[in-house]
Amino acid sequence: MRIVLDRPRCEGHGLCEEAAPELMHLDDDGELVLDRAEVGEADAARAGAAVRVCPVAALRIA
Ligand code: SF4
Secondary structure, three states: OEEEEOHHHOOOOOHHHHHOOOOEEEOOOOOEEEOOOEOOHHHHHHHHHHHHHOOOOOEEEO
16 A cells, blocks of 8 residues: 655645654654555554544555
């Protein structure tokens, strides 16, 4: 599965980073960076948590 970021929607809240810090982080400019967009079963729960916690629905699983 793959995490997809709708960048224009992202407001840099960083809640997704708190939910899945090994998959994504905010850079120095407050822009979200997907460190690992392709995730396997081992990371599926964390990826799902990151998607659910985003208050503006900027992340989805494809
Ligand atoms: S929680 Fe949503 S709005 Fe906040 S940084 Fe992550 S993707 Fe962007």
